[in-house]
Amino acid sequence: MTKKIVLIISVLWMSFWTLPAVAASVNLPDFTELVQSHSPQVVKIGAVTKAKVRNYGYQYPDSQDLPEIFKYFFDQSPYRQGPQQQQPMESTGSGFIVSSDGYILTNNHVVNGADEVTVWMTDRSQYHAEVIGTDERTDLALLKIDAKGLSTVEFADSDKLKVGEWVLAIGSPFNLDYSVTAGIVSAIGRNIGENYVPFIQTDVAINPGNSGGPLFNLDGQVVGINSQIYTRSGGYMGVSFSIPSNLAKNVYEQLKANGKVSRGWLGVLIQGMNQDLAESYGLKKPEGALVTQVMEDSPAAAGGIRNGDIILEFDGKHIDTSAALPPIVGRVQPGEKVKVKVLREGREKTLTLTIAELPTQDKLAQNGSAPHTSSNSLNIVVQNIDPDTASKLGEKGVRVIEVDQGPAADAGLQPGDVITMVGSRKVESVGDFDKVISSIPSGKAFALRVMRNGSPMFLPIRIE
Structure with a gap:
């Protein structure tokens, strides 16, 4: 009887410790089939910028005309040999096949300025690639190789992507062909400097050489293009960024049809x-x-x-x-x-x-009478702006001459700012300004629109 009890307790104890492992194996995704099916759609890209000849422009006299003591130094100078040739520059990246007749999508920075672009398939076959078009704003480039019947990726609807989803990257980091890494979506809609790209943030390990490679969901569809990492060391630090597939697909279609992108x-x-x-x-x-x-x-x-x-x-x-x-x-x-x-x-x-x-270069807005001392509740001194300033601004307003301690100073208003609106009401003169400010009740928050160094901004202010 005692032996049976001990046996039962032992079995229960073993079950207790093995259950989490079983649960983990059930919940964690198995990527093997996805990798096997979709690796042939991923390519390695090599870009070569040919050597450039540099002429340093130094003019040296003929050594025969020099005193004997100086001949050695001039004859041994590397610049005496004339123009020097730099070494060619090589870079690698990743990409993926978007059409069966050989169109490939990658990052612009992988092929930017390259004289020769080469594409390698998983079966080690090699192709010369032509750059069809590039788009610097999204950092995307479209390549074309002479091939038919290729296996292609399927784009997912990135607008449906959710934080926490599993994703997988295939690429060639550090020239290590077809490496696979996985993680989850950490955030979506990240703005990291480019206004036209709402980046997908993941914790997938991305390193130099992964650029331009696909980010797959568990259905084997491309949800993003691996593009950037946040790093202080030059390598992966747990924060990676990908271009959403909906945006990438739009750019691909425009580059294929027109060779450029219109926005x-x-x-x-x-x-x-x-x-x-x-x-x-x-x-x-x-x-x-x-x-x-x-x-x-x-x-x-x-x-x-x-x-x-x-x-x-x-x-x-x-x-x-x-x-x-x-x-x-x-x-x-x-x-x-x-x-x-x-x-x-x-x-x-x-x-x-x-x-x-969108114009090639965005239009930018350009950025008086005696000062008017006001006993207004903002504790500032303003004056009307002259017609020339109003013409440059494209609107009228009052210039801030002095800012004393008070709500305006707390909000960050500075001398030189031009106030053009208080709340939703335009301010075209000192009289308008006094009238509007005097009508605002104590304790109410409102927005002050100002022009500062040619740029408009709103400052929130509350009069206590």
């Missing part, structure tokens, strides 16, 4: 919202993109968008943060009509705009 252009300067600004506009929480300036002759100007509007929706898509707006606008084809929902003076308003093409 939608709205023509506004925007800033993000914080809690104080949200409260001053009657919002319960910070959301949307606050329009600080509408550019002249832009789709926004033609469609009726005004300075101080908060863009809440664009083409049916909610704008949660200001960073979300540029990628959505950029994906709209020039000439298309879109509906834009804005918040203006406490009320929502829907406008219809015709989107134009």
Whole structure:
């Protein structure tokens, strides 16, 4: 009897410790089939920039005309041999096949400036590749090889990607062909410097050589293109960034059809919202993109968008943060009509705009009478701006001459700022300014629109 009890306890004890391992094996994904099926769609890319001849431009006299003591030094000089040839530069990256007739997508920085591009398949076959087109804004490039009947990837709808999903990368980091790493989606919609790319952040190990390779979901579909890493060492540190597949597919189709990419252009300067600004506009929480300036002759100007509007929706898509707006606008084809929902003076308003093409260089807004000492509740001194300044700004306003301790100073207002709006009301003179400020009750938060060094911004202010 005692032996039976001991045996039962032993079995239960072993089961207790093995259950977590069994559960883990059930829950963790098995990538083997995915890797086997989709590795042939991934390629290794080598780019070579040919050696350039440099002429240093040094002129040396003929050594025969020199005194004997100096002949040795001039004859041994490396510059005496004339132009010098630099070594060719080589770089490697990854890519993936997007059409059976040989189109391949990769990062622009992998092939940028290359004189020769070579593509290797998993079976070690090798092809010369032609660069069909590149797009610097998204860091994408389209290549073409002379091949038929290739296995191709399938693009996923990256808009449906969720934080926490498993993802897998295949590429050639450090020239180690077809290495596989996996992880989860850490965040989506990251803005890390390029306004037109809402990056996918993952913890997948990405290193030099992975650039341009695909990021797969568990269905074997491409959800992103591995592009950048955050690092202080030059290698992987747990934070990687990928270009969403929806954006990549759009760029691929345009490069294939036209050799270049056209983007939608709205023509506004925007800033993000914080809690104080949200409260001053009657919002319960910070959301949307606050329009600080509408550019002249832009789709926004033609469609009726005004300075101080908060863009809440664009083409049916909610704008949660200001960073979300540029990628959505950029994906709209020039000439298309879109509906834009804005918040203006406490009320929502829907406008219809015709989107134009983003100019090669974005238009940038350029940035008086005796000072007027005001006993206003902001504790600032202002003056009217002269006609020339108003002409450069494209609007009237009052210039800040002095900022004393008070709510304006706490909000960051500086001498030299030009105030153009208080709340939703325009300020065209010192009289307008005094009238508007005097009408604001104590304890109410409001937004002050100013021009600083040629750039517009809104400052949230509360008069206590």
